[in-house]
Amino acid sequence: MADDLTGGYQYPFPMPDEDDVAMSDGAVHGRPPGVPSSYEAGRSIRWTPDSIAEVHALSRLGRYQIRGFTTDNTRFPTFDDLTFVPASLTRLPLEGYRENCDTRTVLGGGRPDLVSAPLELGIPIYIASMSFGALSASAKAALGYGASKVGSLTCTGEGGMLEDEREASNKLVYQMTPSRYMLDLEHLRQADGIEIVVGQGAKPGTGGLLLGMKVSERVAGMRSLPLGVDQRSTVRHPDFLGADDLQVKIEELREATDYKVPIFVKMGATRPRFDVAIAAKAGADVIVVDGAEGGTGASPELLINHTGIPTITAIKAAREALEDCGMADEVSLVAAGGIRSGVDAAKCLALGADCVMIGTAALVALGCNSPRYLDDYEALGTAPGQCHHCHTGRCPVGITTQDPELETRMHVAAGAERVARYLTAMTMEITLLAKACGKSSVHNLEMEDLRALSLEASAFTGVKLAGIDRPFGW
Amino acid sequence: MSDRVEIIAGERPIREINREIRAAVAEGEPVVVRDTLSRHNLGIGLAEGADIRFEGSVGYYCGGLNNGGTVHVTRNAGWGTGEAMAKGHITVDGYAGMSVGASMRGGIIHVKGDAGPRCGVAMKGGDIVVEGTVGFLTGFMAHTGRIIAVGGAGEACGDSLWGGEVWVGGPIHSLGVDSKVIEPEADEVADVERLLASLGIDGSHDWKKIVSAQRLWHFESRDASAWLMI
Ligand SMILES: Cc1cc2nc3c(=O)[nH]c(=O)nc-3n(C[C@H](O)[C@H](O)[C@H](O)COP(=O)(O)O)c2cc1C
Ligand code: SF4
Numbered sequence: 001m002a003d004d005l006t007g008g009y010q011y012p013f014p015m016p017d018e019d020d021v022a023m024s025d026g027a028v029h030g031r032p033p034g035v036p037s038s039y040e041a042g043r044s045i046r047w048t049p050d051s052i053a054e055v056h057a058l059s060r061l062g063r064y065q066i067r068g069f070t071t072d073n074t075r076f077p078t079f080d081d082l083t084f085v086p087a088s089l090t091r092l093p094l095e096g097y098r099e100n101c102d103t104r105t106v107l108g109g110g111r112p113d114l115v116s117a118p119l120e121l122g123i124p125i126y127i128a129s130m131s132f133g134a135l136s137a138s139a140k141a142a143l144g145y146g147a148s149k150v151g152s153l154t155c156t157g158e159g160g161m162l163e164d165e166r167e168a169s170n171k172l173v174y175q176m177t178p179s180r181y182m183l184d185l186e187h188l189r190q191a192d193g194i195e196i197v198v199g200q201g202a203k204p205g206t207g208g209l210l211l212g213m214k215v216s217e218r219v220a221g222m223r224s225l226p227l228g229v230d231q232r233s234t235v236r237h238p239d240f241l242g243a244d245d246l247q248v249k250i251e252e253l254r255e256a257t258d259y260k261v262p263i264f265v266k267m268g269a270t271r272p273r274f275d276v277a278i279a280a281k282a283g284a285d286v287i288v289v290d291g292a293e294g295g296t297g298a299s300p301e302l303l304i305n306h307t308g309i310p311t312i313t314a315i316k317a318a319r320e321a322l323e324d325c326g327m328a329d330e331v332s333l334v335a336a337g338g339i340r341s342g343v344d345a346a347k348c349l350a351l352g353a354d355c356v357m358i359g360t361a362a363l364v365a366l367g368c369n370s371p372r373y374l375d376d377y378e379a380l381g382t383a384p385g386q387c388h389h390c391h392t393g394r395c396p397v398g399i400t401t402q403d404p405e406l407e408t409r410m411h412v413a414a415g416a417e418r419v420a421r422y423l424t425a426m427t428m429e430i431t432l433l434a435k436a437c438g439k440s441s442v443h444n445l446e447m448e449d450l451r452a453l454s455l456e457a458s459a460f461t462g463v464k465l466a467g468i469d470r471p472f473g474w
Numbered sequence: 475m476s477d478r479v480e481i482i483a484g485e486r487p488i489r490e491i492n493r494e495i496r497a498a499v500a501e502g503e504p505v506v507v508r509d510t511l512s513r514h515n516l517g518i519g520l521a522e523g524a525d526i527r528f529e530g531s532v533g534y535y536c537g538g539l540n541n542g543g544t545v546h547v548t549r550n551a552g553w554g555t556g557e558a559m560a561k562g563h564i565t566v567d568g569y570a571g572m573s574v575g576a577s578m579r580g581g582i583i584h585v586k587g588d589a590g591p592r593c594g595v596a597m598k599g600g601d602i603v604v605e606g607t608v609g610f611l612t613g614f615m616a617h618t619g620r621i622i623a624v625g626g627a628g629e630a631c632g633d634s635l636w637g638g639e640v641w642v643g644g645p646i647h648s649l650g651v652d653s654k655v656i657e658p659e660a661d662e663v664a665d666v667e668r669l670l671a672s673l674g675i676d677g678s679h680d681w682k683k684i685v686s687a688q689r690l691w692h693f694e695s696r697d698a699s700a701w702l703m704i
Pocket of ligand 1: 337
């Protein structure tokens with residue numbers, strides 16, 4: 001103790017009572033005031049209540065947790081770290097409520113010799129690949145009709161081509177995953193584009209996952225799987241490994257479909273600067289870069305939270321990669337991952353994407369996390385606004401389920417109309433911003449239209465810092 | 475000279491070669507392709523009734539996405555021979571590389587020599603018959619269908635099978651994850667022997683039939699409540 005500090009000093013009164021020193025009078029019993037706050041729960045930035053609960057969960061389960069939805073890693077820079085700087089005197093705005101702003105978007109239009117029928121969309125947004133299996137057939141159909149109404153497209157996802165979706169979608173991209181469920185020449189030829197998947201933003205480096213509760217008779221039939229197995233798909237393609245093989249594969253798909261439709265390559269954002277260059281060199285007509293914020297139907301939670309790089313950082317790297325290899329005019333770039341609105345989408349376009357793709361947002365438009373059937377949310381241990389239980393197949397609103405009864409809650413017509421309106425609203429948001437920035441086409445949005453609100457966002461993207469008008473320098 | 479339409483592959487664009495093949499097929503003509511130079515993507519997505527003989531060796535994906543054609547390769551074939559085939563018959567007189575019949579759904583692939591690794595990977599139906607040996611990871615994650623390796627199998631045979639069967643007439647280097655050898659039923663053996671006989675192969679071997687041990691079919695529980703986040 002520091003007794004020596006008192007130097008033998010004596011108060012001119014008796015030592016006070018210890019209870020009085022501890023300010024015990026009037027205090028809550030057993031909890032005297034003056035206890036240092038570091039003893040209070042949850043103050044450690046490392047051992048938060050969440051990380052303590054996580055250890056308890058792992059030690060009980062003996063395995064990692066699996067869930068759907070998207071990341072809850074709070075350290076990602078977000079679209080909100082960027083703001084638009086519309087025209088004023090240096091640039092001339094367009095009339096937001098009157099003048100036109102072109103939203104037409106062409107994917108795979110850069111190689112007429114190899115792609116005779118590029119995808120022409122009315123809007124710069126389309127619906128991401130979400131498999132039948134992850135989604136109910138009704139949800140797939142609703143997305144298809146909604147997208148068709150506004151001239152957009154949908155993408156099959158991992159489980160093969162569902163008739164309901166082919167019928168609903170005017171434009172349908174067929175996804176070829178490593179598992180190749182139900183890969184069929186006729187389906188390839190019915191598709192308006194073919195997407196080779198090498199990864200997904202929510203879980204790059206791993207394959208699809210569909211728990212047995214969702215492997216219903218129809219799903220199992222389409223995937224030729226035993227009924228009810230926990231389907232953990234391969235991540236490596238069965239018949240190609242590296243970039244040179246991918247090039248041959250792309251040629252094979254062109255041969256099979258007579259050089260009509262564009263070939264997409266979809267990847268999770270990890271090293272987009274290099275991966276995008278490789279995909280472009282291998283002959284992809286459209287490259288889809290899915291950031292770490294991207295949604296999933298089911299994945300190990302650690303992958304959702306701790307793998308991949310944020311969408312805003314990936315777009316810039318991907319765009320630069322295309323420019324560096326001189327292929328920016330030949331190859332279309334699609335960005336995805338965490339896009340919630342036309343504002344987010346507009347930022348993607350400004351950062352260099354030709355088009356964006358939405359998964360989670362489209363499900364939310366269908367009614368995901370809507371406050372209905374509250375008992376069913378509760379039975380899952382969750383509530384509207386915080387549900388991420390797509391993996392269980394017990395979706396309270398009928399979107400991510402194969403249970404016929406739950407599926408009746410997904411009204412195809414109403415869902416389609418909500419998706420169509422949402423895509424329309426998003427497009428209006430994009431054009432409003434574009435016109436304010438003086439752009440007569442949404443594709444003229446550019447980096448100069450943005451400013452960064454944080455050093456991090458500027459350093460990650462090269463967008464100029466607000467006010468300083470220079471990117472954070474390295 | 476043959477009575478087949480003759481197409482010289484050489485170094486010409488693959489698109490041109492395949493277009494000529496398709497045109498001949500549309501006319502109902504059998505085709506012989508010469509000077510194949512191990513070119514990739516020869517004879518993709520062939521239609522019912524196609525009858526193509528490749529004189530020489532071919533590269534990747536020969537007969538890929540076959541939809542009913544008959545293909546004969548007189549020498550060796552590269553990776554992914556007959557990948558995603560739905561129906562038809564492919565014969566390789568020599569050796570075949572990696573991933574023979576990857577994700578095929580039907581039809582027969584017959585390799586007279588050896589086949590490389592991952593033979594029948596992700597297979598979803600049909601039969602692959604290899605007279606020689608097959609490489610490592612044969613039948614990796616195959617769903618249904620039959621892979622018959624008369625001469626023997628390499629490492630990790632039948633790895634992670636969902637369903638499907640690997641039949642091996644010779645030695646097996648090692649079994650893959652979650653696979654097991656079971657005693658085949660007499661009628662199954664008879665069926666295999668019949669298939670082999672139809673291809674001119676003696677089927678009398680000491681057959682080992684490898685199937686999924688089904689331990690990887692499930693994580694641990696099929697009950698949704700076990701998968702709620704805790
Ligand atoms: C329910 C669900 C199912 C999905 N299924 C697939 C799939 O089968 N194949 C695939 O490549 N991506 C799949 N994804 C990922 C989406 O295609 C897309 O990359 C992602 O949703 C984009 O991010 P966002 O959800 O933030 O818009 C799925 C996503 C969700 C939410
Ligand atoms: S409401 Fe349905 S779709 Fe939305 S997170 Fe929950 S289970 Fe998934």
